[in-house]
Amino acid sequence: MTGTILEVRDLAISLCDGHAPVAAVEGVNFNIGRGEVFGLVGESGCGKSLCALALAGLLKSPMAISGGQILLEGRDLAPLPASEMRRLRGNKVSMIFQEPMTALNPLMTVGDQIGEMFVLHRGLTARAARVKAIEALEQVQVSSPERRIHAYPHQLSGGMRQRVMIAIALACDPALLIADEPTTALDVTIQAEIVELVLELCRAKGTAVMMISHDLGLVARICNRVAVMYAGQIVEQRSAEEIFTASAHPYTRGLIEALPRLGRRLERGQERLTEIGGVVPAIRDFPQGCRFAPRCSRVTAECRAAPVAMTELNEGGRVRCLHHV
Amino acid sequence: MLNVLLRRLLQAALTVLVVVTLVFLLFSVIPGTYASSLQADKRDVSAEVLERIETELGLNDPLPQRFGRYMAGLAQGDLGTSYATKRPVADMLAGRIWASFRLACAAILFAVCIGLPLGFFAAMRQGSWLDTATMTLAVSGLSIPAFWAGLVLMYLFSLKLHWLPTFGYGSGGLSHLILPAITLGIAPMALLARTTRAAVLETLNSDFIRTARSKGMSERRLVLRHLARNAFVLVLTTIGLQFGSMLGGSVVIEKLFAWPGVGSLLIDSVGLRDIPAVQGAILVIVLFFLLINTLVDLAYLVVDPRIRYR
Numbered sequence: 001m002t003g004t005i006l007e008v009r010d011l012a013i014s015l016c017d018g019h020a021p022v023a024a025v026e027g028v029n030f031n032i033g034r035g036e037v038f039g040l041v042g043e044s045g046c047g048k049s050l051c052a053l054a055l056a057g058l059l060k061s062p063m064a065i066s067g068g069q070i071l072l073e074g075r076d077l078a079p080l081p082a083s084e085m086r087r088l089r090g091n092k093v094s095m096i097f098q099e100p101m102t103a104l105n106p107l108m109t110v111g112d113q114i115g116e117m118f119v120l121h122r123g124l125t126a127r128a129a130r131v132k133a134i135e136a137l138e139q140v141q142v143s144s145p146e147r148r149i150h151a152y153p154h155q156l157s158g159g160m161r162q163r164v165m166i167a168i169a170l171a172c173d174p175a176l177l178i179a180d181e182p183t184t185a186l187d188v189t190i191q192a193e194i195v196e197l198v199l200e201l202c203r204a205k206g207t208a209v210m211m212i213s214h215d216l217g218l219v220a221r222i223c224n225r226v227a228v229m230y231a232g233q234i235v236e237q238r239s240a241e242e243i244f245t246a247s248a249h250p251y252t253r254g255l256i257e258a259l260p261r262l263g264r265r266l267e268r269g270q271e272r273l274t275e276i277g278g279v280v281p282a283i284r285d286f287p288q289g290c291r292f293a294p295r296c297s298r299v300t301a302e303c304r305a306a307p308v309a310m311t312e313l314n315e316g317g318r319v320r321c322l323h324h325v
Numbered sequence: 326m327l328n329v330l331l332r333r334l335l336q337a338a339l340t341v342l343v344v345v346t347l348v349f350l351l352f353s354v355i356p357g358t359y360a361s362s363l364q365a366d367k368r369d370v371s372a373e374v375l376e377r378i379e380t381e382l383g384l385n386d387p388l389p390q391r392f393g394r395y396m397a398g399l400a401q402g403d404l405g406t407s408y409a410t411k412r413p414v415a416d417m418l419a420g421r422i423w424a425s426f427r428l429a430c431a432a433i434l435f436a437v438c439i440g441l442p443l444g445f446f447a448a449m450r451q452g453s454w455l456d457t458a459t460m461t462l463a464v465s466g467l468s469i470p471a472f473w474a475g476l477v478l479m480y481l482f483s484l485k486l487h488w489l490p491t492f493g494y495g496s497g498g499l500s501h502l503i504l505p506a507i508t509l510g511i512a513p514m515a516l517l518a519r520t521t522r523a524a525v526l527e528t529l530n531s532d533f534i535r536t537a538r539s540k541g542m543s544e545r546r547l548v549l550r551h552l553a554r555n556a557f558v559l560v561l562t563t564i565g566l567q568f569g570s571m572l573g574g575s576v577v578i579e580k581l582f583a584w585p586g587v588g589s590l591l592i593d594s595v596g597l598r599d600i601p602a603v604q605g606a607i608l609v610i611v612l613f614f615l616l617i618n619t620l621v622d623l624a625y626l627v628v629d630p631r632i633r634y635r
Contacts, residue, residue, distance in 0.1 A: 085541075102531060169539075
């Protein structure tokens with residue numbers, strides 16, 4: 001792992017729907033090293049998918065980048081014109097999505113959909129692209145790929161389709177793969193297979209992975225470093241080992257407590273699984289001070305007074321909390 | 326493929342049987358016969374003559390017998406003989422089917438060529454003035470009665486501008502076809518514009534379009550290779566239904582433009598209680614609808630691979 005492939009500085013994403021813009025994501029800072037596996041964790045609506053779409057230049061109106069920089073190999077993507085961004089997308093930065101059932105074009109053979117990447121970014125002819133598509137399918141361990149390229153998405157299982165998505169995303173050996181909850185919609189038995197496949201291929205190609213998930217366990221297991229997002233901000237960033245053993249933010253602690261573990265309920269005599277009380281505030285209702293304050297057990301008047309900045313921890317990592325553990 | 330086709334044909338045959346039976350029964354139930362319509366015409370016809378006409382036409386036979394006779398004839402391709410003209414109904418229809426078919430094709434062509442692009446561009450520029458204008462036009466097109474639109478077009482392009490003939494079939498040239506075709510095509514055009522807009526918007530929001538974007542392709546390629554075909558699949562049914570119902574829908578328009586088609590024959594024959602001609606005309610309209618729908622189903626087999634192997 002030498003050097004940084006992606007550096008995100010003070011990224012802000014706002015809802016611009018004609019009224020005053022409202023920041024849905026702000027002050028997001030992180031970097032990803034070459035070939036690193038970086039995890040971004042948070043519950044639904046915390047802004048992690050928005051970050052992913054912003055990195056790939058895929059934000060749709062009314063959402064737009066309203067500040068900060070996205071430096072890919074030192075070059076800022078935020079101000080790039082659409083045509084420049086297109087050349088990078090799929091080529092340098094590619095994405096896989098949550099829903100393999102609907103993410104593929106139902107009227108095109110998977111061979112054409114994979115081959116399209118070589119036509120777009122390598123200037124190959126359709127015939128040459130087909131040969132490359134067979135190779136790509138072989139890489140994602142699809143059996144008899146020369147037959148499968150003629151299949152339409154509806155003829156494949158969910159796991160198969162996600163393999164096809166992976167083949168598309170990694171076709172052009174990108175520097176960064178953004179995986180937005182790639183296993184959420186799959187059977188539990190397939191999930192591990194797909195994750196292993198992604199990691200293995202990316203290791204071979206030297207591709208860095210940004211793994212977005214709400215599954216803290218998964219992320220901690222496969223990633224080098226993990227960032228936890230809450231209500232549009234990163235609240236804690238640690239190495240993957242530490243996130244379980246030494247998490248500092250009350251929200252992260254809450255998430256870990258909430259993970260179901262065999263026998264714990266009995267041990268503690270609980271009726272229900274542990275949960276974090278309250279709900280995530282809506283974008284327009286973000287609190288003035290610490291955004292987690294309304295749900296936090298360690299909250300003081302100070303927390304509510306003003307926005308809380310990230311502080312460096314002595315043992316490495318950063319946390320956005322005045323009373324961190 | 327062959328299996329699908331066979332099943333379709335069987336369904337169509339059944340539909341025809343049901344329709345023919347219903348139409349026959351309907352015209353046996355409603356009051357008035359060909360003879361009574363002659364009397365209503367204020368012609369001086371004596372009761373004996375009427376009685377003789379009814380007997381000659383077999384109208385006094387019991388219903389099952391008449392139905393049996395009609396069905397037996399139909400099975401041999403005999404649509405019966407018109408009471409009014411004494412000519413075989415099949416011969417009367419033959420010349421008119423072509424006229425109606427030409428009109429329907431021209432109308433659907435107009436509807437598709439204007440409606441599809443309008444809906445497409447409205448969706449691509451959602452919320453713009455073009456979108457608003459198109460949707461206003463579409464709602465108007467659906468609300469305006471076709472015969473009124475026809476009259477306005479006639480007034481404008483024939484009486485005022487003298488660009489096109491007012492009505493009639495002429496010698497079968499294009500100039501006589503234009504006004505009735507546009508009149509007939511307005512409502513389907515409006516409907517298609519709306520359906521297309523909705524289809525394109527739905528497709529634009531689908532996950533695979535996001536995937537296509539993430540691949541880094543130009544908007545042009547995105548639209549041509551990923552959007553257009555998927556959106557078209559959603560619109561195809563509407564096109565088929567509109568086209569299929571056009572012969573039935575053109576009845577009023579044909580009358581308005583004195584178009585010698587199946588529709589105007591139907592109206593004239595209903596007035597005369599010329600039951601064989603009415604039944605023949607309805608049969609043609611139904612067959613046309615079934616034919617178009619079957620063709621659309623077959624078209625789906627070609628356009629949408631998800632249907633191919635079912």
